[in-house]
Amino acid sequence: SLSVSSTKLIECSTNSFSPESVRLVDGAGLCSGRVEVKSNQSWASVCEADFDRQDAEVVCRDVGCGAPAALQGGLYGEGEGQTWDKEFQCKGNESLLLDCDTSDRENNTCLPGNAVGLTCSEPDDVRLVEGGSRCAGGVEWYDQGEWRIVGADWNKENVAAVVCRQLGCGSTVSVPPGNTTRGIGVFCSGSESSLRECSRSYYLRPGLTVICSGNNKIHKMAKSRWTLGGTSRSNNGSDAKW
Template structure:
């Protein structure tokens, strides 16, 4: 489902997807026909995605998406890396490396739903085609959103070509392996809706899901993937190359 979520946030001009879930309607009284879209992730509108046969929406299947709104990471390898762009006058502007420091990076990574900053480098993900942000962030590092940070006018034009800041955040610390004797072995759990919940998958998808979990935890290659009992959890489906479990599709709650 990650491709569809990316397209929805892009079409609404709301930055990167931060979270997704399934559940009942947020606004009661709405209903209708469901058309399941199949997106690659690079489409500009959900209408450009493929569609399956329409059906009647069951309350369990409404999709909820949270987008970052004010900041995004673009042209990176996944949701947690890319060129930093901020919303400015209804358009997106790249940020100059000279106006961006570690505290700012900590807030951006938190804002887009990722872990701590891993690397910060100008020009790593290109320059972008839009304008350059003309202010300097003064984050303290503890803010939840970039919009919570103070800003100041840039005193000197120190932004040189090729210095649009590129940021790589670590993957979110929302997956763990339990009951296996080490952090790299055990049953898969993901922190979801305020609690740790077990993760289940179909037999044919176990190896792909295991590869993604091992990659996210920095545990190397998969040694074995065994079926287990899933309670108070949800199902996921991965294709294998995803960098974190949240980039995989999510199926019904269990």
């Protein structure tokens, strides 16, 4: 029989964050909304004065979205809970908000209308390759650190519709026969906003090729406008500083 000769008590340090430490609420989708953090099992809004571009980069990464596109106080309401009482000091390269340092807020008040609202870009996890434009070609999905071929068979028109929608490329023009390669099987109803909402299988299906009605060769985020504190400026390099 197994005998235990000693018992060791281990005291673990705890963080005021939970594993689900941040969320965006009351926005248009998963990638926009009022920034709230979890403290002592309740959610708290973040004051605009305690939040900057580096913090926004980490939050967008933490919630699984692309780079921050707009940051503005009061954009998505105030919320009904408390206000977070710390100032974030992220460097911008952290993977999770809970990895960032915090400090006590310099001012104890957060004026109404200053709960920070954040809009992140949709993650660029789908692309069309070797088709002559960003709106035509073989479908690839960024998964587990690498680009993988997407495959579909009987429901390929539904998958194609989702791909065109996600890329901002209009509607499907045609779904020509795929190449000889095979890829991850993806199954969509056709109404999803992105492939992330579809089901998938690692059983291989014929590689999917899609031609969408759009022919924009410039990514849509290149024409976005950055917004901070109610002012906006074009994202044209040096002018897009926060």
